[in-house]
């Protein structure tokens with residue numbers, strides 16, 4: 001078995017990093033420097049023509065998109081480790097939360113960043129679009145908070161859906177988004193942080 005993980009610090013690859021840490025699957029880690037053009041080399045673009053991390057290459061097959069990677073790793077390595085449901089309704093729930101993270105929440109956050117952050121020129125910022133995006137983010141947080149009311153994790157027990165979504169929520173905190181109003185969400189994040197794999201990944205940086 002060969003598994004290679006291409007990543008960059010402080011990027012979406014942080015999600016996959018945590019997923020791999022939970023699964024404790026041996027892999028070769030290749031660190032890329034995004035600002036230095038590491039994701040735009042011909043060799044890397046041959047593996048991921050999008051020029052983005054995370055990317056895994058499993059037994060010679062490249063798989064990109066963090067949501068697809070979490071679901072793939074869960075299916076292949078997570079079921080017997082009790083970190084990903086087998087085929088059935090609970091797997092459907094895991095997939096629902098993982099895809100929701102990237103598509104629904106990810107889109108709202110992307111629109112917000114695009115209209116407020118310094119990585120798009122200020123003349124392209126649109127205050128109205130930023131407000132709409134912010135409202136959409138808050139709606140996502142409300143949905144998550146309500147879903148976590150009265151339960152420890154997204155599904156019955158801790159799964160890679162929690163790893164994936166909590167890692168994304170961590171990034172919102174890093175963006176200085178105020179999450180203090182979301183009591184159930186914060187308690188859930190705290191439970192996710194108690195995972196030994198979380199501590200190991202954080203210690204590595």
Ligand SMILES: N[C@@H](CCC(=O)N[C@@H](CS)C(=O)NCC(=O)O)C(=O)O
Nearest residue numbers: 011012034039051052053054065066
């Ligand atoms: N939808 C992709 C997004 C990946 C992404 O945007 N990666 C950024 C870092 S956060 C990247 O690699 N950028 C490098 C570049 O644009 O050259 C996923 O979820 O995997």
